[in-house]
Amino acid sequence: MPMPSFQPPLRTLMGPGPSDVHPRVLAAMARPTIGHLDPAFVDLMDDIKVLLRRAFKTDNEVTFPVSGPGSVGMEACFVNLVEPGDTVIVCRNGVFGGRMKENVERCGATAVMVDDPWTRAVDPQRVEDAFKANPGAKALAFVMAETSTGALSDARTLTEIAHRHGALAIVDAVTALGGVELDVDGWDIDAIYSGTQKCLSCPPGLSPVSFGARAIEALRARRTPVQSWFLDLNLVLGYWSGSARRSYHHTAPINALYGLHEALLMLHEEGLEAAWARHALHHRALRAGLEAMGLRLAGVDGERLPQLNVVTLPDGVDDAAVRQTLLTDYGLEIGAGLGEFAGKAWRIGLMGQSASRRHVLTCLAALGGALARHHRAVDLGATLAAAEAVYAR
């Protein structure tokens, strides 16, 4: 059986990640591999740390990309900061809060759950109540941008509550970073992790993390060893630290880091605030178009992510058939509902390079076409005009 090289179909990526990767980033990844202890690579690692600090808005020395996808960044935060016997308050307003619970429990700690309805932001009052009912909780963990529901939670307020109760704030910013306002130092977040395949528009495989002084203090004060050798910050830092004597820990994913460097350069050429504004603009245009074709976004005003739009499925529409038509006839990927929302919602991403006027108009036109085939006719003129009206403002 002779097997051909893999030639991926051309897609427009508007799901919950990966987002479209810019040719600059793809080209960067194809540059020749060099050694992971090469002086030129060590310089690159330093540049990446500088660029990541700017993206997170932090001066935290301990800011670097973990050599694994976002789930590994999540695990890096929990295994380093949580020990057997600890109590962690975990907010769950979607799938990823549930994953945090799994992480906490596998560290031998107790997860006290604060549940909020899907599509809603985390309710600060419930978090306050949970701390009162659980004095001595070591940390608060929450998802700032829930990729499964499109909800944006107030990371600043939640972090304040954690600190008022002497707890660390551990923040999931996988979908947040680069797409919506985030200020690690200004909001005093203790530990945060993200992913590369969302608003940074890299391929998946790396997880930028940042740890502040309180988190490092908690790490130093551990009574037990970190249960993961690979993720033990005490060891990883010898590799990613700025010291001249960089100690070997593992072999970094070199070409993936070429790509991350290029993507971070692009973010900073644009400007962080400009990138946030761009995501907000295209979200407004997409929303206007969707509403003009009679579709509705789940969630409530003020709690919606611009970069991840959860659309309630119209009654009687065949979820799988519409997405199949979008993929095969239009080359467009949107996301299915996840967890409670399976079969009940679509997730339309406007992340990184996929947050553009071209993407918004393509998506509206394609969705209109697919709905016309599988559900009912759509007034495409009115739909596109509604989106264009946002851009004309």
Add this chain to the structure above:
Amino acid sequence: MPMPSFQPPLRTLMGPGPSDVHPRVLAAMARPTIGHLDPAFVDLMDDIKVLLRRAFKTDNEVTFPVSGPGSVGMEACFVNLVEPGDTVIVCRNGVFGGRMKENVERCGATAVMVDDPWTRAVDPQRVEDAFKANPGAKALAFVMAETSTGALSDARTLTEIAHRHGALAIVDAVTALGGVELDVDGWDIDAIYSGTQKCLSCPPGLSPVSFGARAIEALRARRTPVQSWFLDLNLVLGYWSGSARRSYHHTAPINALYGLHEALLMLHEEGLEAAWARHALHHRALRAGLEAMGLRLAGVDGERLPQLNVVTLPDGVDDAAVRQTLLTDYGLEIGAGLGEFAGKAWRIGLMGQSASRRHVLTCLAALGGALARHHRAVDLGATLAAAEAVYAR
């Protein structure tokens, strides 16, 4: 501070990994990213599993690349198969046996160490003795190809000993896979992990693993949950399994998998046995040249890896100065000594694409030049002639 794109210097990679990556693999990684649940990507995952099974010589259903570097593959084996209270016999004849010990202990288990001198293969008699002294040991763990010392251990015999004592055999094949004979099913290995940046000549970042029936049985019989969410095979398999309902676990490093697929294609176009023979041939030529210039390989005959050559430093030579000259004047990377061998040995890799006549001759010529500058004159004519004589046979 405007920052330019990263342009890596051109290197010839002959260290302990990464090895030189073929332009076909670099080009594959630069192809457009698609979704990780895209039907085309799901097909690619299936093809990668087929190709990996061929490279490992196994029919194990559970054969796939873990989304992280080799150290993560190691951790995947230990956290799934080892529980608190277990005893594991760990062979240590270099740095990576020590890392296995760390892994075992972080699983709450006891590591019984079998130490052999650096550069020597694991001694089967000592392993036999260790099992006799520790009846009921759950597993034997050893490094088949020690990247820190260049030693090749007899994986077939060691696996037989483990089975005779009712234990699982966990094998580190990070540097072995693709470079030297390896037959997972023929030797009945239970769990094995590798890396991509050695004899597969991919960039680092993925760790191919394979688990046999006994390992899966041990996983099912666990009394405690796997301590890592990300590495819990019960969950990962839902993602990598061949079932039609592929469940979301994490986002795979898509473009890295494009690269791995292409590298595995190249291996199978060449033929596994042909690749092993190629590594052996260039090892003989390199060794002849090194000896002609008065250098000696560490270790003993019959226990040396062809793909990783550990050269004892001549008395009075300045290790760092020679490697610096090789890097800056010749663009050649060789590896420094690791652990006990720091400052006492060089590690010259002939792995994957770096196992070629061009690499051997480049390395000999460059090393001769660097030694002439920092140590003493070398008869380059005799050196190259000795290598060429091997090719002429």
